[in-house]
Amino acid sequence: MTHQPQTAARLLESLSINEPEGIDLEAIAWLSGAKVKYRELDGCDACIAGRADVGRAIISIDNRSLPRRQRFSLAHEIGHWEWHRGLQLLCSKDDIRGSGIKLKGLSREAAANRFAAELLMPGFMLKNAMRDFNRLDMKTVRDLAARFDVSLTAMAYRLVESDVHPSLLVAYGKDGRHWFVRSKSIAERWFPKNRLDEQSGAYDILFGGGEDDRFMSTVEGDTWFDVDWADQVDVGEQSFRTQDNEVVTLLVAKSDRMIAD
């Protein structure tokens, strides 16, 4: 039978999985013909080797990663097996046996990440879970991350992207901004600065060794944005350090002036 790729939501529905606690990734992988092995990997966080002709695959996960990172990696590889079966996302044989691994298409990596986010934090479950919370801050993120067994970054990213509240998530290293995601409801002019402002709590965490913010504080918008009148709007700011020597900040809009038309 020819393989028909399924979305993460459809896959969960086909197995009647309705609660985060029921998302058994290894069992889901097994049912699609993939075995999961945990071992020390030096060249990647996780990888998959499969035979589409017989529907068999072996997913390897680096067992030295944090458990929630391993879980995300597994969901990511299941995404490849579901959607990129029969594709070699490596440059050539030489890259497998030779010097290194180079990915052909970053968009497929992004697709696998999206699949993983939707498999681990399905929209309908997230919507139900959010009913227990009336605001978006890191306490909400932390509680939901624990329930869905994902990292703080993964949950915060998903909540911002899902637009549960107009917000942004920004990651900085000492060399400047690494990435950010913005809710659809926030106007595009609100683009985070390239470098951390010394007035921000995130600066103290990254450069001063400060502890993660316990509460969300309110700051003027020009701490984070170069928009001319940014000092006229308030934003909620709460930051935490990640394993990758980054600081990640959740920024929550406190003014309707940040909302897209």
Next chain:
Amino acid sequence: MVNDKMSKLDLLEEAINAEILATTTEEVLEEAKADGEDTTAFAKSMDAWLQGAIAQADLSRLKNAREALQRDRNRLQDNVVPMRKREATQRPGGFVPDTMAARNGKELSERDKVALDEDFDELFDDDAWGDDQDKTDK
């Protein structure tokens, strides 16, 4: 004689089945209403029952999958001598899997390559893949 009786019973059963199958949904509903049945409530209860049965079956599938993968892990641990060293590999020379991807990939170490090599062998080892894995997707 016995065969004749059975045959008549079979014919009767066949006739009843044919009549049931020939009855339209509208006729069934009319008949049920005439008997004072609440067809909407009955349909709802049947729907709920069906959904419950499907959920129960899916739960069993996941539970069976969990048990099967655990058996597979135990089997690998019990293999004092790895299978690939006991038997000549079935894998064709120069084989490279048709599906490959790596997350945050960089240079492979020697032990990465050894592990991949073992995985490639396992992909061709029918004994390493039980019948209990779902075949519907293959």
